[in-house]
Amino acid sequence: MGKKEIILAKLGEIALKGQNKHIFEQMLVSNIKRRIKSLGKFSYTRAQSTIYVEPLEPSCDVGEALSRMQKIFGIASLSLALEVEKNFDDISLKAAEYLKDELDFARTFKVSAKRADKSFPMKSPEICERLGGYILEKFPHLKVDVNHPDVNIMVEIREKHAYIHSSKLDGAGGMPVGSSGEALLLLSGGIDSPVAGYMMAKRGIHISAIHYVSPPYTSERARMKVERLCEKMSAYCGNIRFYCVPFTEIQEKIKQHCPEELFTIIMRRLMMEIAQKIAAKNNLLALITGESVGQVASQTLMAINCTDAVCKIPVFRPLIGMDKTEIIEIARKIDTYDISIEPYEDCCTVFTPRHPKTKPQLAEVEAAETAFDFSELIETAVENTTVTTFSPNP
């Protein structure tokens, strides 16, 4: 077997945790394991706020593991490092060879060293100096720049081996998914809700998703679209339990019995009621929506007041103060945008009122809602809700 590369994952925020830090670390390790176990056998070691992911077989796909880990919350940065013997000759020889591609095309470099194993005979500045000299000899076109180098050669002397790496990749940041409990995301299929889910997952919340379908007004493809969104999101959010609620009858009844301009508001209230019931049944502690103030009629302050009035558990709206362009930027980053813009009818666009009320009064909405007793239909919808679990692909 040729060179052996390992992945160094530096912990983010959880490095600051106190006595229960190991719980967060364990959670992160198990999240990593779940995500990369299909790529081969790896070992996982934790030390000094770093997780060492080491391939145990030559067939392990380390490159893919690295790119998957870039989407796991709780990691601040990642590097692919070459494992070398703990002696200076091996370190310098291998460093020059390993980083040749990068150094060939760089103009400037610097060497940083970290000597975790203090029994190593050379001190960090000495390592930097001598390795720097060696590199300059091998790559005479290079210059040293300690402030803004094109390539930063990092040498870490650890307990068993030394590691060489250069560029650091950004991690996803945040907290390990699952460390902050579970919540239920209202996922419509549009641009906003996947982003809202991503943002809460970043804070360690494990997301389940709920989606409402109204066949024949909405198509199978609209549902498949949302399922693909779940798949995409799960690269960041971990496996997603997807609750799919049959909503046709409720929508038809609203249309028959309630004033047209309040249609959307009443629909959203009923959605919230169903979501809360599903949440309660599955120990999900909060709801998450992709609302942003003023974006559409149902997202004015008065409208949000009307919807929130039925909510007895917290509703998180991480996009509430964001512009559409900011939301789109994140949607593109997490790769949900292209799916979100596929043009299928979803239940929110079925029976849209021509002139929705932008300033609904709660009393007026509540009164309108009494025109029909929805409680039985709500129960039926909850009972007939289907559940599927989505995981990242590939």
Next chain:
Amino acid sequence: MNIYLDNASTTKPCEPAVSAAFYCMVENYGNPSSLHKMGIEAEKVLNDTRRAIASAIACAPENVYFTSGATESNNAAILGAAEIYGKRKKKIITTSIEHPSVAEPIKRLEELGYEVVRISPSPNGEIEYDDIISAVDDNTCLVSCMLVNNENGYILPVKRAFMAIKRNFPECITHCDAVQGFMKIPIRANELYADLISISAHKIHGIKGVGALIMKKGIRISPILRGGGQEKGVRSGTESVPLIAGFGAAVSALSPTLQQAIKNAEEINEYLRSKLSDIDGISINSKQESCSPFIINISVEGIRSEIMLHHLESKGIFVSSGSACSKGAKSSILKEFGLSDKLIDSAIRVSISRETTWGDIDALVSGIRDGKEKLLK
């Protein structure tokens, strides 16, 4: 019994590919764009194949666009990228050993006023990546470089070249014709630094008439076929669901054993080389250390390619003279590699597959031996 050693021309469709295609003709025959259930079922076939290809080449499934084959993929990539990115940048870099489906569209662009630089192999028979890199400048819109040469199996330093180009000229589009490399040497799309990659089904035991263009997210090409907007508008025209199903089935069938298949090919290649070394007057035109194990080009001194080809044919052994696409025309590609006319005139290409056995090689070698005796008189 036929001994088929012309697998770089095409391969025998594998059983899973044939049955998957058959199923999509007799049962699952909906149009993937239809809104109803039959459409959705057909669309699932496309998505399954996208996933299979994506996992084989390490890209995202949505980066896979189906075409009618590698010729179309190459044309779409080159002409399409030039139209978008070549408005102000009028320079294209390629090699002198490309397949005609790359060389010809580039020649067309040259006629339209683009400056084309073609990198030739150095005297040692290798394309130097530095030559490619140093040819690129601010005015270059496209670099197109094949991964594995179809005539002698030579593996080009695409990754090294593209990595440097993308680092120094991120706006320059990189295209790789990977037809002879896909499922034959390990390929990881992102590590190749190629914005566009062409692959074909029938070279990997799929069915003729389908291929794919792997296009990195964020890259745009101007479509050469316009119409109903299929394949996100990149390639209009109802997708050939049966052929695509066969493509996916072939990739899925071959993927798990790729490493093993490469190892086997290397052993068979080695075996053929050692057997041939016992025969006088044979030159091997594929360097073992820099070529794909699946292709080996040889010259039998004094016997013209076509005559040897037909002699072997009479024994049920099928090889190719030069590349099958050029229908026996004298290979200008081998000339580029510095081969003498004598060697080129007598070159035959042996290309193996997963189905090739040691016995096949024995038969080939004795066929060549026998041919030498009879034909050299």
